[in-house]
């Protein structure tokens with residue numbers, strides 16, 4: 134299917150957001166890049182125009198601020214044809230165990246705020262031919278693990294929200310795509326020892342998203358091997374799983 138512009142990327146200053154912007158610009162889309170500090174994106178916008186002749190409008194938005202979220206949805210002069218939520222926060226799991234504020238922030242950034250934002254955009258985009266909403270969730274949401282269950286549970290909520298949204302609009306024009314990157318080599322995972330065969334580059338994530346968008350896929354695991362890994366992990370009985378160090 135064709136990509137409907139403008140393409141709004143929320144969390145556009147992330148490594149994956151930047152790679153998505155380049156991939157969609159290359160494909161001929163015009164862009165709206167939303168981030169907490171858009172000054173960080175001024176050079177990117179110039180570069181996207183220089184390399185691909187892609188127009189990129191910059192919009193400041195802290196997704197945790199309800200007024201800024203509502204302004205992002207309500208103040209758009211042109212309703213986006215595609216909205217991609219890239220925002221996320223891994224946070225520190227052990228701090229989250231004893232700090233409700235830290236746990237709440239992880240839950241708000243990964244689940245509550247992007248769900249409210251995408252739900253509001255879905256209402257505006259419902260009747261637009263070829264419209265698409267894309268949410269970056271995580272394989273961490275496929276099963277709760279002791280090492281990252283605060284983040285994982287928030288991503289699980291986000292995955293379920295996207296699934297419900299997709300089904301609500303199942304017989305209309307609006308398509309909803311859920312993205313599960315597996316490991317990706319970004320600022321979020323800097324310093325972690327990630328196995329290379331399980332780790333995608335931001336550019337691989339971006340290419341997989343564009344391809345899945347074009348093919349109207351419902352869910353995409355960026356590296357296909359993750360689908361099988363998670364199938365196995367989900368099949369492990371809870372009694373065994375709780376004694377495993379994964």
Ligand SMILES: NC(=O)c1ccc[n+]([C@@H]2O[C@H](COP(=O)([O-])OP(=O)(O)OC[C@H]3O[C@@H](n4cnc5c(N)ncnc54)[C@H](OP(=O)(O)O)[C@@H]3O)[C@@H](O)[C@H]2O)c1
Nearest residue numbers: 146147148149169195196197219220221271316317319321
């Ligand atoms: N890296 C991985 O292995 C991996 C695996 C699975 C899923 N993911 C998901 O992929 C997405 C992109 O992550 P990444 O790896 O590229 O890491 P990243 O660079 O840390 O990206 C996270 C982005 O979320 C934005 N953000 C956080 N809180 C926000 C808020 N209150 N308002 C607006 N934006 C906010 C950050 O904004 P600032 O730029 O202003 O800090 C940043 O741009 C996330 O949803 C992440 O959960 C990543």
